Amino acid sequence: MTTETTAEVGAEAASVRPMDLLRFATAGSVDDGKSTLIGRLLYDTRSLFTDQLAAVEAVSAARGDEYTNLALLTDGLRAEREQGITIDVAYRYFATPRRKFIIADTPGHIQYTRNMVTGASTADLALILVDARKGLVEQSRRHAFLCSLLRVPHLVLCVNKMDLVDWSHEVYEKIADEFTAFAAKLDVPDLTVVPVSALHGDNIVSRSEKMPWYEGPSLLHHLERVHIASDRNLVDVRFPVQYVIRPQSTTVTDYRGYAGQVASGVLKPDDEVMVLPSGFTSRIAAVETADGPVPEAFPPMSVTVRLTDEIDISRGDMICRPNNAPAVAQDIEAMVCWMDETRPLQLGGRYVIKHTTRSARAIVRGLHYRLDINSLHRDESAGELKLNEIGRVRFRTMVPLLVDEYRRNRTTGGFVIIDETTNRTVGAGMIVEAG
Amino acid sequence: MTTTAAYQVSHLDALEAESIFVLREVVAEMERPVLLFSGGKDSIVMLWLAQKAFAPANIPFPVLHVDTGHNFPEVLAYRDQRVAELGLQLVVASVPEALANGLVRESADGMRNRIQTPVLLAAVEQHRFDALFGGARRDEEKARAKERVFSFRDEFGQWDPKNQRPELWSLYNGRHQPGESIRAFPLSNWTELDVWHYIARERIEAPSIYYAHEREVIERDGMLYAVNEFIRPRAGEERFKARVRYRTVGDASCTAAVRSDADTVAKVIEEVAATRITERGATRGDDRVSEAAMEDRKREGYF
Numbered sequence: 001m002t003t004e005t006t007a008e009v010g011a012e013a014a015s016v017r018p019m020d021l022l023r024f025a026t027a028g029s030v031d032d033g034k035s036t037l038i039g040r041l042l043y044d045t046r047s048l049f050t051d052q053l054a055a056v057e058a059v060s061a062a063r064g065d066e067y068t069n070l071a072l073l074t075d076g077l078r079a080e081r082e083q084g085i086t087i088d089v090a091y092r093y094f095a096t097p098r099r100k101f102i103i104a105d106t107p108g109h110i111q112y113t114r115n116m117v118t119g120a121s122t123a124d125l126a127l128i129l130v131d132a133r134k135g136l137v138e139q140s141r142r143h144a145f146l147c148s149l150l151r152v153p154h155l156v157l158c159v160n161k162m163d164l165v166d167w168s169h170e171v172y173e174k175i176a177d178e179f180t181a182f183a184a185k186l187d188v189p190d191l192t193v194v195p196v197s198a199l200h201g202d203n204i205v206s207r208s209e210k211m212p213w214y215e216g217p218s219l220l221h222h223l224e225r226v227h228i229a230s231d232r233n234l235v236d237v238r239f240p241v242q243y244v245i246r247p248q249s250t251t252v253t254d255y256r257g258y259a260g261q262v263a264s265g266v267l268k269p270d271d272e273v274m275v276l277p278s279g280f281t282s283r284i285a286a287v288e289t290a291d292g293p294v295p296e297a298f299p300p301m302s303v304t305v306r307l308t309d310e311i312d313i314s315r316g317d318m319i320c321r322p323n324n325a326p327a328v329a330q331d332i333e334a335m336v337c338w339m340d341e342t343r344p345l346q347l348g349g350r351y352v353i354k355h356t357t358r359s360a361r362a363i364v365r366g367l368h369y370r371l372d373i374n375s376l377h378r379d380e381s382a383g384e385l386k387l388n389e390i391g392r393v394r395f396r397t398m399v400p401l402l403v404d405e406y407r408r409n410r411t412t413g414g415f416v417i418i419d420e421t422t423n424r425t426v427g428a429g430m431i432v433e434a435g
Numbered sequence: 436m437t438t439t440a441a442y443q444v445s446h447l448d449a450l451e452a453e454s455i456f457v458l459r460e461v462v463a464e465m466e467r468p469v470l471l472f473s474g475g476k477d478s479i480v481m482l483w484l485a486q487k488a489f490a491p492a493n494i495p496f497p498v499l500h501v502d503t504g505h506n507f508p509e510v511l512a513y514r515d516q517r518v519a520e521l522g523l524q525l526v527v528a529s530v531p532e533a534l535a536n537g538l539v540r541e542s543a544d545g546m547r548n549r550i551q552t553p554v555l556l557a558a559v560e561q562h563r564f565d566a567l568f569g570g571a572r573r574d575e576e577k578a579r580a581k582e583r584v585f586s587f588r589d590e591f592g593q594w595d596p597k598n599q600r601p602e603l604w605s606l607y608n609g610r611h612q613p614g615e616s617i618r619a620f621p622l623s624n625w626t627e628l629d630v631w632h633y634i635a636r637e638r639i640e641a642p643s644i645y646y647a648h649e650r651e652v653i654e655r656d657g658m659l660y661a662v663n664e665f666i667r668p669r670a671g672e673e674r675f676k677a678r679v680r681y682r683t684v685g686d687a688s689c690t691a692a693v694r695s696d697a698d699t700v701a702k703v704i705e706e707v708a709a710t711r712i713t714e715r716g717a718t719r720g721d722d723r724v725s726e727a728a729m730e731d732r733k734r735e736g737y738f
């Protein structure tokens with residue numbers, strides 16, 4: 001249903017130009033200033049509404065804070081305000097003329113690491129905050145490691161609270177060096193370091209005069225310009241079938257479309273494709289949306305694919321190319337981050353793995369090692385993974401999964417682990433190898 | 436689709452694709468989904484996306500309206516028109532009926548925000564819905580900003596903000612025991628401005644009260660309330676005519692209008708882009724009750 005009267009003018013005014021979207025997450029130890037930094041970023045870009053600001057000013061004043069605690073802008077839960085810490089991810093939105101941003105402000109407390117992982121899993125970029133007075137602590141290393149494990153493509157180390165170390169160049173250099181050395185042992189494709197004061201706004205939106213020795217851009221300047229277009233995989237065609245559309249209708253007959261979101265690669269009509277796990281091949285007859293056919297589909301488009309042949313395809317199958325296909329595997333090696341406080345991951349443990357649009361029962365066949373976050377030492381004698389521990393695990397699944405290495409494909413390489421007795425999500429896995 | 440040679444989509448297309456993914460995921464994995472449809476702008480957009488997600492097939496689930504009995508007539512008419520056009524099944528969970536049969540009692544302040552929760556939960560139980568699509572957006576309010584796309588609710592419909600399931604990538608865990616349910620929020624990452632840009636782009640008709648019109652109002656707690664059968668001037672309150680529009684559509688007894696000349700989508704977009712007050716702050720009496728009003732309502736099973 002459309003109106004040609006009121007909506008018409010609007011459609012032109014709102015001709016939305018292709019403005020891109022950057023998703024970023026905060027990370028780092030408790031109290032290092034993540035929420036304050038987000039508050040400052042929103043405040044200094046005038047993204048705050050007057051009633052939001054008035055509300056946090058009132059709460060701050062009532063608590064006797066000496067200044068308005070901008071962390072309250074994201075710490076919105078009762079328990080968070082009582083304890084003065086972040087417990088779960090808060091999502092915030094703002095835009096500058098250059099870009100739109102989705103922020104995930106995550107908790108630093110070790111108890112809530114799984115919420116940090118939740119926020120970082122979809123991020124294009126992570127801000128890792130370190131308190132300049134304290135330097136790198138175990139939790140900074142854990143979060144940096146998790147960001148690299150999750151393959152967040154861009155990292156920014158924010159050396160925060162520079163106001164409390166007299167804007168010292170040496171303190172900054174020491175932390176930057178130490179972090180760079182640690183990051184070198186990880187898989188970090190892009191690292192930038194910025195000295196900031198989240199509380200006072202130095203180097204957040206504009207460059208600070210307090211640190212003339214720093215010659216780089218402000219944080220916002222970097223966020224607006226960091227190049228993310230090449231982070232996507234446009235090479236490997238992967239289309240996990242999400243839902244089969246088959247109208248029961250007298251007007252639309254014999255329609256069969258495979259709906260889903262393109263995980264990677266580019267799909268075009270007439271392309272030869274293979275469907276897994278069956279291995280049947282066919283051609284793409286059309287790539288459709290509700291607005292009609294499109295010439296091609298690529299991430300993150302949600303489309304409906306129709307094939308020239310009638311083959312049996314259902315949810316959980318994968319459309320790919322005959323010469324470029326994921327592994328069809330029941331033995332899966334993955335780095336696992338364990339997220340359940342009640343029961344550890346154990347050898348022989350039975351779970352459900354949810355991977356793309358497919359779920360499979362799985363059994364833990366091997367625990368190669370548990371990783372020490374500080375030293376990156378591998379403990380091969382470990383018998384289990386407890387809450388927040390990370391290790392390399394081998395699973396055997398009851399039905400094959402259609403997988404790629406996580407380093408090559410964040411969508412077809414990642415999975416979550418579900419405990420069938422509690423239905424809780426108890427772990428996250430990143431595939432290293434499939435056979 | 437607005438695309439460029441570099442395989443980029445606009446942010447609106449990215450949001451649309453994500454919402455469609457969520458809608459399909461729920462339908463594929465859950466047994467009895469239902470879409471909460473109030474006739475407000477978010478639920479209108481959500482229904483539009485549902486239509487797109489399953490085209491050319493029909494929307495494969497019913498819609499549910501929690502009717503507080505305090506309605507704007509334009510919005511009710513819009514609801515019925517839309518339901519007829521799409522051939523949807525409409526389930527009405529009626530607060531007046533629940534009052535009549537004793538399921539709930541009118542609260543002292545006359546607001547029906549709190550008492551609509553048990554009415555919603557009763558309908559969910561009666562129809563054994565296991566997934567409820569809500570149009571809530573994380574930019575609306577600080578407790579909503581914390582909620583997952585798939586939000587697990589226990590057998591009492593309660594949200595436990597301190598114990599949410601981890602939610603990585605786009606792998607949503609909808610598993611639950613009988614009686615428990617999932618609230619799914621396809622518009623989680625949309626802002627008010629995104630919604631209006633989308634309404635403009637897709638040329639979606641919205642109820643007329645979203646556009647500027649003359650109305651008889653009174654001023655209460657710094658907000659403009661329409662004078663109607665639910666809101667009567669109290670002593671000292673004066674009625675006057677003003678040019679207003681609604682930024683949100685909720686219970687007609689606690690939803691206020693804002694002064695506005697925006698009588699087209701384009702002007703609404705301009706107005707929303709320039710405004711310095713949040714939509715709930717500007718128009719909702721119910722959120723002003725306490726600091727954590729929304730969190731408390733959500734814990735009890737509200738959206």
Ligand SMILES: Nc1nc2c(ncn2[C@@H]2O[C@H](COP(=O)(O)OP(=O)(O)OP(=O)(O)O)[C@@H](O)[C@H]2O)c(=O)[nH]1
Nearest residue numbers: 030031032033034035036085086108161197198199
């Ligand atoms: N002096 C100074 N204080 C800061 C700065 N940034 C943050 N703080 C203070 O540090 C304390 C903790 O800040 P938060 O922003 O809550 O820290 P956080 O990293 O979000 O903490 P969690 O989310 O609980 O992990 C607050 O009292 C802030 O005011 C800074 O740049 N300088």
Ligand SMILES: [Mg+2]
Nearest residue numbers: 034035085086
């Ligand atoms: Mg915080």
